[in-house]
Amino acid sequence: MTDKSQANEQRPDSAAASQIAPALAIELSGINKHFGPVHANKDIDLKVARGSVHGIVGENGAGKTTLMSILYGFYTADSGEIRVGGKQVTINDSSHALELGIGMVHQHFMLVDNFTVLENIILGAEDSSLLQPSLDKARKVLAQLADEYELNVDPDALIEDLSVGAQQRVEILKALYRGADILILDEPTGVLTPSEADHLFRVLETLRAQGKTILLITHKLREIMAITDEVSVMRQGAMVKTLQTKDTDPAELAELMVGRRVLLRVDKGESVPGDVKLAVEDFVVKDDMGITRVKGINFEVRAGEIVGIAGVSGNGQSDMLEAISGMRKAASGKLLVKGQEIIIDGDDGAAKMRDMGVAHVPEDRQEQGLVVTFEQWENAILGYQDDDAYGEGVFLSIPAARAEANEHIKKFDIRPANNRLKVANFSGGNQQKIVLAREMSRDPDVLIVGQPTRGVDIGAIEFIHNQIVAMRDAGKAVLLVSVELDEIRSLADRILVMFDGHIVGEADPATATESELGLLMAGVSNDDVSVSNGASVSNQENVALKASDEKSAERNMQGESK
Amino acid sequence: MEFFETLVLLLASTIRLTVPLLLACLAGLYSERSGIFDIGLEGKMLAGAFGAATVAALTGSAWLGMFAGIGVSVAMALIHGVASITFRGNQIISGVAINFLAAGLTVLLGQTWFKQGGRTPQLNGDARFNDIDLPFVDQLADVPFLGSIYTHLISGHNILVYIAFATVPLTYFILFKTRFGLRLRASGENPKAVDTAGINVNAMRFKAIIITGILCGLAGAYLSTAQSSGFIKDMTAGRGFIALAALIFAKWMPIPALFACLLFGFLSALGNFLQGVELPIIGEVPVQLIQAMPYILTVILLAGFIGKAVGPKAGGIPYIKER
Secondary structure (H helix, E strand, O other): OHHHHHHHHHHHHHHHHHHHOOOEEEEEEEEEEEEOOEEEEEEEEEEEEOOOEEEEEOOOOOOHHHHHHHHOOOOOOOEEEEEEOOEEEOOOOHHHHHHOOEEEEOOOOOOOOOOEHHHHHHOOOOOOOEOHHHHHHHHHHHHHHHHHHOOOOOOOOEHHHOOHHHHHHHHHHHHHHOOOOEEEEEOOOOOOOHHHHHHHHHHHHHHHHOOOEEEEEEOOHHHHHHHOOEEEEEEOOEEEEEEEHHHOOHHHHHHHHHOOOOOOOOOOOOOOOOOEEEEEEEEEEEOOOOOEEEEEEEEEEEOOOEEEEEOOOOOOHHHHHHHHOOOOOOOEEEEEEOOEEOOOOOOOHHHHHHHOOEEEEOOOHHHHHOOOOOEHHHHHOOOOOOOHHHOOOOOOOHHHHHHHHHHHHHHOOOOOOOOOOEHHHOOHHHHHHHHHHHHHOOOOOEEEEEOOOOOOOHHHHHHHHHHHHHHHHOOOEEEEEOOOHHHHHHHOOEEEEEEOOEEEEEEOOOOOOHHHHHHHHOOOOHHHHHHHHOHHHHHHHHHHHHHHOHHHHHHHHHHHOO | OHHHHHHHHHHHHHHHHHHHHHHHHHHHHHHHHOOOOOOOHHHHHHHHHHHHHHHHHHHOOHHHHHHHHHHHHHHHHHHHHHHHHHOOOOHHHHHHHHHHHHHHHHHHHHHHHHOOOOOOOOOOHHHOOOOEOOOOHHHHOOOOOHHHHHHHHHOOEOHHHHHHHHHHHHHHHHHHHEHHHHHHHHHHHOHHHHHHOOOOHHHHHHHHHHHHHHHHHHHHHHHHHHHOOOOOOOOOOOHHHHHHHHHHHOOOOHHHHHHHHHHHHHHHHHHHHOOOOEEOOOEEOOHHHHHHHHHHHHHHHHOOOOOOOOOOOOOOOOOOOOO
């Protein structure tokens, strides 16, 4: 893709640059860090060339963030050496890191929501005890930086009124305002829409061109391939390997991350659609503010197929999910389960849907799917606690619930295998498995899944995807909503694209290209696309591609997926 | 004319009753803006009042008394700080403990030292803050309306009244125009952002609660050495809680805090004024109802009828750096 060719052009340059000036921006050697019994960083060595983009990949809990927090002075290492620009330093707190020219853009933004952009920029970097001179200076510097790096934000806007992408720009500006030469970005695209992510990458390329050094922490291999010069892989607290990005590929990186071969592509056969199990007709949903989010949609999901809803987040998917799962009353339209119309009215909607055999894995597992301060066995029966299987009348049969929980742990390989552990203490991937296990174990007819792998590491993603496909193969109707286009493309049998509350198009994942889907997601309707492309031609091409070189197509898929 | 004179006297009384509320309210503002809930305003004020009256009685100097009151109140604030900032204890529990400590200790020490049933000796002369007459009072006294306003409302108060009202613009300036204020507010909203910006969150919070202690001490000194002439048991009479209500009512902003305190001060002046008065139609005024108004208004506010009161986001949560 274009990403690749761009990256290829740049790599020789930076390689040449590093031969002329082999200066290292950062050199870490023998870094160790323990948190109680957990050895979070084991003898880490890392060299980062000046003026390069250096990626650090690893699963959740591999120790990436800990390592960067040590570099940023948030934690201090138990042992080891840090060199910045060739000089050995000890970094005890963030202000020291800032003095050394190290800035960090955190995964969860470190911004004060009800402050203006300017106030956030100067916080901690005020020049005098009165604010006004610093504010005036920051306004000037910001205007300059905005021109230089395409980092535009209204300096007087409150943070809470800004989009997530703009908030991230403020974080980057904050670091640049403090004179950062080395910029650490922790999972920067996790919260961004695809277009915001593209914007971020353009900014990073400009920063690199200006001689800044960038450390990019991510678990998205595609981003690593697209923008980095070098990539270091971490696993279980140790640095596994550092590679030139041009010499590696996603499959190799995934294997290094997980420690075994990982199938990046979901292995699934043809779907065999049966009867319609779930359908919506002229479905309209309003949110709490009374704003219409879903504007009259129609679709059906048949037994034995996965229907994927693609779209940039915030186009009505969440409200649709809430209405279909019974958590929210639809403003108008029909919701049909197995041909029977369901009227959601009152607070028992979710229970009603569950009784109808509709299982729901909510988008936000911590807010909607789990009670994180409860133990795993309690969460394993959440929503089904009134079942007679767990005791009659007002009594709860704890042994029955525990047995059920153990069953889930075994079947879904939930780790640690301890049903008395509070859910908050499980990793994101295991939390998601707890929800999936609960919803899938009831033998539902319909499975509604929202963002199944958000914040889940690559090994667990593979497992979760296989479970969803297994549900389909068992003849369940699956509705999948995800903002990860790769996920939709590899799982779904049919793709519906949602934009501004409408279903703007349907695509076949086998033939639709990423750019076609991208256009749909941006609100350009199907007809427009086929007019510009010539539908018949592209179909023929696709058939030819399928027949002649299935292997190369497969390779393309791998390059594009995470 | 008689009605006008009455109104002026009522307003003058309002000002005098507003002062302790205002000082305590601003005290709470500093603490809560930095992220430390302070339900112990009442206790700090009471301890400050006792300290001020005791030292004023012993030395005969109201000023020395005031500094002693501030010292005692700051010490109480530091207890709250050590418990809730250093040891990350529950701020509400710590605040309640401060209130109990002050209520018990003042009476116990008062009885032990002075043997007057928990009172301190009567303060006279320089041991009290006396009312100050501003220039031209005599000349203006006979001017209709204006003279009355000048002599009773603007002039004729003790120095602490002027200090209290001057604290409002000062607080506004500190909070919104200085580096200290920016960092203070940020500590109460998102302490992690403050920490990553290289600022010590706990140090900021300690600075804030020391200011809280100073202002509570002033409020206490006002009660025992300016408004009254000595300390009596439980003399704060819930003012710390009304100040807290005013703080919520003012949405943690200094200028609205002034008006909230004036409103609550006016209500209590009105309550005093109408005691036992028979009005046409209504009959005897239910003074308790007027006295309860600050709380009723705050409940109405919190229920969302008058806008929305959202406190500092990180309020009440101890800051923990490492996970």
